[in-house]
Structures are given as C-alpha cells and as structure tokens.
Amino acid sequence: AQKVTQAQTEISVVEKEDVTLDCVYETRDTTYYLFWYKQPPSGELVFLIRRNSFDEQNEISGRYSWNFQKSTSSFNFTITASQVVDSAVYFCALSTMNTGFQKLVFGTGTRLLVSP
C-alpha cells in the first residue's frame, strides 16, 4: 500500500525565516513519483514540483528547494526567506507504478502561517 505522512500539522514562522516541511512516504514500488502542491486560502491546488524515484538530485526554484532522500523515504520542502504570501496548506503526494500512476495519494497537509 502507498502512504504519505506529513507529521507537521501546522507551522508558524515570522517573515524572512526559513522553514522546512517534512514528507515521508511508503511504497514497495521502485518506480514512483512524488509531488508537492500548494493550497492557498482561496482553495485551489497549485502544482509545485514533480520528482521521479530515479532522480535524487535536489532541486531549487527561487526561494523553494526540495530534498529527496530515498534512504529515508523523505521528500522535504524548504522555503527560504518566507513571505506572507507563502501562507497556505502544503500537500505532499505520491503516485506509483502499482496503480498505473492512476491516482495521487496525498498526505494530510501542513498548514504554514507566515506572519509579518
């Protein structure tokens, strides 16, 4: 079975602080994809990043960076110099070959509150 755990329910930071959101996944498949989505207060789900299981290279996009470690089954997300606009719920998700990549399994999300 596939599972995604986001142990941090809510994180509060002050603007300009760095923050890391944790994601731990479980799957027996060797081929899988990991995703991060952002859900701002307006409610939509915004795609942030997709990473396949064969690519452990870390990625940086502006203030965002992702650390993928297969050894610990983790795919953590760091926001550098956080801003108020980063306030949202962030979801980590997994899709696997076992289900033909037909569905995303989501974690429970981490609510990030960035105060000025």
Added chain:
Amino acid sequence: EPEVTQTPSHQVTQMGQEVILRCVPISNHLYFYWYRQILGQKVEFLVSFYNNEISEKSEIFDDQFSVERPDGSNFTLKIRSTKLEDSAMYFCASTGLAGVGDTQYFGPGTRLTVL
C-alpha cells in the same frame, strides 16, 4: 496557459437530490480524475477515467457516483442521491500521459454543501 475549469464554484443541495459537477479538462489531456476534500482534511482520490472508461476507483466511489464524458470537452461527476457526508470540495484534474506519472493539474474545485 491552459487550465482546468470547474462549474459551479459552489453548489448547495438538499439531501437526497442529484447533483452534477462539471469540469473542462485541459484540451489535449487524456486522463481525467475526481478527488474530494472534506473540510480541513486531506485530498482523497475518487476515480480516474481514460478512453471513456473508468480505469480506477476508490472505495468511496460507490454506486451513488458516476462519471461521464458527454462530449469532447466536458467531464462530469454525478452524485445520484446526496448525503450529508458528501459535503466536501470536489476537485477535477487532468493529465496528458498518466502512464508515466505525468503531473495532474487541478481545477479550482466545486464546494458541495448538502443540507
């Protein structure tokens, strides 16, 4: 930039009534999905659809639910007899090539309230 659209944004209905939620996926996408999110909870997969057939469904997707692609652009989710516990945000998503773990792009959601 192409995007998934959903209508209505908010639907209020009485328990036992039928509702149809509508989605227009990204035009060249081939795989379509419905997910739901009960308020404050995680996003849950309902069903995936490809080539005019359901390709996978979750245990949530029981006989009360059905999906259809009535024409070349719309993708609908029907709930035949709504229950209070169907109140949730329903998201439609689409992707081009699910077989390679392609990114699913989500619509803005329809908030369904069952009274």
